[in-house]
Amino acid sequence: MNVSEVFTRFSSQESCIQYLEGLRWQNEPECPYCKSKQSSQRKDTQRHQCNNCNSSYSVLVGTIFEDTKLPLFKWFLAISLMLNAKKGLSALQLGRDIGVNRKTAWYLQMRIRKAMQGGDDNELFKGIVEIDETYIGGAQRNHSRQKRQERRESGLNFTGMQHKQAVIGLLERAGRIKLEVLEKAHGKTIKPIIGQTVSKEASLVTDGFGGYSGLGKTYKEHQVLNKEKEEYVRGEYHTNTLEGFWTLLKRGIYGQYHKVSIRHLQSYLNEFTFKYNHRANKSNFDLLLNRSLMPTVL
Ligand SMILES: [Zn+2]
The missing domain is CATH 3.30.420 (Nucleotidyltransferase; domain 5)
Incomplete structure (x- = not known):
């Protein structure tokens, strides 16, 4: 998905949440604490109330987006920009592109790279x-x-x-x-x-x-x-x-x-690996969002 599509489809926080709920739960919310699917939507919020354990939760619990103060739209933009930057994208540039400071942009990138690392298919290399x-x-x-x-x-x-x-x-x-x-x-x-x-x-x-x-x-x-x-x-x-x-x-x-730094080198390698391995995949944006929602990713 390119930047202009992100603008068209995800202009509101609500549309982002809905999209993530579709990917994570196929629109049937599941409590991340007790796995119950019995819940009710809380009024005027994107949160759900579990009918079993009584916890309140959103689709972001346990994902790379948890506790974020940024609108999800900016995360989606960052993901799209990173995927489309063949030679990589500096935190400074990303910060300019999505209107956040460099430190925030760097934090976003590190989390997104974390998602890029997880869940690759385990099929052994052949040929x-x-x-x-x-x-x-x-x-x-x-x-x-x-x-x-x-x-x-x-x-x-x-x-x-x-x-x-x-x-x-x-x-x-x-x-x-x-x-x-x-x-x-x-x-x-x-x-x-x-x-x-x-x-x-x-x-x-x-x-x-x-x-x-x-x-x-x-x-x-x-x-x-x-x-x-x-x-x-x-x-x-x-x-x-x-x-x-x-x-x-x-x-x-x-x-x-x-x-x-050497400490972060593997994280950069993960980014280049993900981009290489999924370069021909037209739904690499969805794939990466799916990875971002995997509770084990952090
Ligand atoms: Zn529950």
Whole structure:
């Protein structure tokens, strides 16, 4: 849903609440405390009174919108703007766009990213899966020659973070990605993530980094490209899709989020992951609203 549709459909708080009630309860309110569906609407409010446990509740209880003082319309706008910003959206810019201060905009973004993180399908990656690690932020001197070269070529110069942070990426050619911040990139940290994400029937493609060694014993196939000797492609096996994604990710992070701290890096990765995995989904707005309503999200 684009911004102009949000304006048309959600001009009032009431219309937002109604929409959320439709998504969460299919318009049949359920008490979040005792799960009873027997309730009565409280006069002139968007709250319901449970006939069983006598609590009063709204559709926002237990969601990322709970206790918000902002009109839901602004949340909906923020969600739409974030989903449509391919390279990311700074809190400063979002604040300008929806008329709140930067701190409020940042808080909104953090909550929305929380919703982006939850509930992804648990189906394991199949087919060809590209795996690669990269480094975000920090001084360059500890980077491999190849990574320094990549960075020079992409024209990136990022100083917001004092330490570089390793990130592992797994990309299923069929269209899904998984990104995770690593304490340190080595086999012990990488292999459990591959184990949770990738089917044993998959064909893995990596470079010769030692952290990947031995994967051929567990998975159907492990193609190791010898990048040191400039072997970047072997037939259909390469990691170019993932490397293209790294470029986009870094442009987004370095361009929009000047001060990404390591503490929040995973949250930014969740945003890029959600957008990538649902880029072809026309109802990604509804999907994200649904996630926002999931009581487990906070
Ligand atoms: Zn109840």
